[in-house]
Amino acid sequence: MAILAGDGLLTHAFHFAVEAARYGVPAEAVLAIVEELSRYGGPAGMVGGQAADMEGEQGLTDAAHLQYIHEHKTGDLIVFSVKAGGRVGAGDLVQLQALETYGRAIGLAFQIQDDILDLTGDESKLGKKTQSDIKQGKVTYPYFHGLEQSREEVVRLTRVAKEAVTGGSIPDPLRLVQIADYLLQRDH
Numbered sequence: 001m002a003i004l005a006g007d008g009l010l011t012h013a014f015h016f017a018v019e020a021a022r023y024g025v026p027a028e029a030v031l032a033i034v035e036e037l038s039r040y041g042g043p044a045g046m047v048g049g050q051a052a053d054m055e056g057e058q059g060l061t062d063a064a065h066l067q068y069i070h071e072h073k074t075g076d077l078i079v080f081s082v083k084a085g086g087r088v089g090a091g092d093l094v095q096l097q098a099l100e101t102y103g104r105a106i107g108l109a110f111q112i113q114d115d116i117l118d119l120t121g122d123e124s125k126l127g128k129k130t131q132s133d134i135k136q137g138k139v140t141y142p143y144f145h146g147l148e149q150s151r152e153e154v155v156r157l158t159r160v161a162k163e164a165v166t167g168g169s170i171p172d173p174l175r176l177v178q179i180a181d182y183l184l185q186r187d188h
Contacts, residue, residue, distance in 0.1 A: 013037055020088060029087045040080035049073030056138065063144040067108075070141070075107025082176070094169045102176060105161035109154045110183050115140035116150055117187065158184040 017037055021030045039045055049072025056065060082099040091099065119142055142150045161180045165173040 010041060013041065017084070025088050026090075029090070033084045033087050036080055036083060040076040045072055045076035045080075046074075049076065061139045066139060066141065066144065070108050070111040071104070074111045075104055078107040078110070079103035098164045098167065098169045101164035102161045102180075105157040105164065106180055106183060109157035109161065109180075112141045112150055112154050112157070113183065113186060115142055116147065116154070119147065154184060 014034060014037060017033045018030060020033065021027055025033075041047065043051075049069050052065060053069045053073055055061075056069060061069070079100055080103075082103040083096055086096050086099045118140065141153070145153070158180050162173075162177050165176045170176065
């Protein structure tokens with residue numbers, strides 16, 4: 001059922017993207033959204049990242065492999081989401097690049113923060129047991145880089161994301177900045 005649910009949700013995402021045309025989004029933008037959905041959601045994106053994560057659970061993960069997992073399993077979905085919003089809002093190439101930079105940085109920061117919370121978080125806030133990655137033998141960003149350097153990297157990536165959208169190309173970046181700050185400070 002889980003596989004069928006995933007198949008159904010991913011397929012429905014394409015239907016939902018095409019529905020945007022009925023609400024005034026130009027066909028060219030819809031086509032670009034569908035193309036990016038297939039790339040960021042498919043084997044070269046989220047599906048590939050998830051497959052790499054499953055391989056990693058077999059003890060095949062090194063630091064570069066973990067980076068690949070984080071960038072694709074989570075990061076590609078965030079990049080797709082912000083770029084799709086940019087396309088719906090008729091963003092130009094400079095704006096779309098800023099959004100991609102933002103999404104890449106936020107995606108990696110989110111995943112590193114998730115690794116940190118697995119080590120240091122409050123189980124009652126997280127809604128799951130902490131130390132689960134260690135118990136499952138999964139390597140994490142703190143495993144390779146240490147807890148302090150991992151925290152510093154989350155701060156750095158958050159700064160990169162915020163700079164990408166506050167550099168002048170995005171007309172009203174406040175909500176994106178707030179999301180970046182929320183993810184930096186999240187405890188669950």
